[in-house]
Amino acid sequence: MNRGCEFYMDALTDRAAGRLDGASGQRLDAHVAGCEECRRSLAVMRAVRRAVPAVPEGLEARVRSAVHSGPGTPAPDPSVDRSRESRLGRRPWAVPLAAAATLAVVWLGVVQTTSPDAWSGAVVAPVTEYEPYGEWPAAGGWVAGDPLLGDLSVEELERLLEEMES
């Protein structure tokens, strides 16, 4: 993937869903016309949307019947995945390791996307936000990295590092 293309992912997703038009759509089209990888990403996104699994016949009636015949007793919030809490409890080293890995990711992001001139002593403000449909990378070559990376798990950071190195 070309440098900067990852920041078109949201726009490509919107385009695949038919939600992107106007100036943003034209800007994306101009990019996609010259970028084979983004063209392939868009084709994949559209293919996934066409491959939605069919819901079995009669499922709705079956579920309705089940919920009305159930015990109806109050239960703890089933949206809370307690197995995840216990897994984290078994890995007390995960949080400090994730913090260290995050620093490494952000550092790599800055170094890999910084132009040689940026090290010449000039003070360049890091970019902490980006406009997904706007120009990217920012002028000056500085990329602060996605500020949300700090919350990634160790496994996800490892995969991201592999991705950046490939």
Place this chain on the structure above:
Amino acid sequence: MDRALVDRALVDRARAGDREAVDALVSQHHQAVYRVAYRVLGDPDAAADATQEAFMKAVSALGGFRGDASVRTWLLRIAANTATSAGRRVARRAEVALDDAGAGLSAAGPDPERAAVVRSEVDRVQAALAELPEKQRLAVTLRLEEELSHREAAEVLGSTEGAVRVNYHLGIKRLRERLT
């Protein structure tokens, strides 16, 4: 009226014992709940069972719904948790069965006969999705099939927006390599 507001009104009525409101919630969301369960389990029958179980859990827990998330993301999170637990149960049973049989031969891996009939684009996409790591598969399908934002997908997965963003990116990259 906005879909989220309609859902909240239905939850309030369902809490008060209104069966029609429960039916309306099932009608509105059973397809998405099924699709999430299917993406976790990869089997239509198991996904249908998990869909039923997820709604039974949700209805039992309606009193505890705080409204921090939308009804839709709350239900989809229950679906993901329920399906994941069901998947673990199936995996444990499979391990026990293998141990009992003293087997260990080709327990997993693509079935050559099935591979031979995977020809249509939809089948190719389904097969490629099935090969993704679960987090990538769910990030891709929640974004593209359910049209959730990164934040909503993170609520469903009990994850973070950053993690969903990375898993979505990696999932699309892998699908691109496989399908195009």
